[in-house]
Amino acid sequence: MSRDSTRQLSPNFKVREFACKGSDVVLLDDELVVLLQCIREHFGKPVYITSGYRTAAHNAAVGGSKSSQHLLGRAADFYVEGMDVATVAAYAETLLPARGGIGRYPKDAAHPKRRTGWVHIDTRAGKSRWKM
Template sequence: MNLSQHFKLSEFACKCGCGRDDINPKLIDVLEDVRIHFNTPVYINSGCRCPQHNQSVGGTRHSQHILGNAADISVKRVNPKSVADYLETKYPDKFGIGRYKTFTHIDLRAIKARWGSNE
């Protein structure tokens, strides 16, 4: 099932195979914006997580992934620092943006949160 022009529901399903795939449509809008901005595919490394899978990958107890409000993404031929820089410029006063060496985390939390360093 297509969620948007560039994303399918299956891309956001919990990686444990449980079938959990509740994803916030607003997150899809943010990811479509990233796709259009960089004009290249965006890969979903992790989207929805059931509590068990979240725990097994070391996620926080109240992870935005469990709520369907988060994705860990990689953008084809774009380094994660550039992705995080773009998101922080686009959303300076909201959302959670995490910087990692191989991916960028984005979530729709109500307050601004920043962590990590991929310099």
């Protein structure tokens, strides 16, 4: 991070957007950046990454699973300005039809305290889908 935080990974993303607070090391999968750039271009709106790479300590602090793809730098939680979770997740599905992880975390009646909804995306070899 001290060396590369402002390095441009793709037209719309920098290394620091994927960093874990307090860690100088960032693990980051190239394909994940490509997927997020596709999403950015498809909607033509800013994509805000709320969680990218997580150290084991940070992952435990936020209650993440021990096998979380965030620990490997293969996952991002994000939202797209002005777009709902279902729409963003449906487009992500077209990018990862047969593999990868897609999680939906809508702000809805069951989750009124969320500031925004968000989508989790990861580049795992298998296919996993969930809604929480």
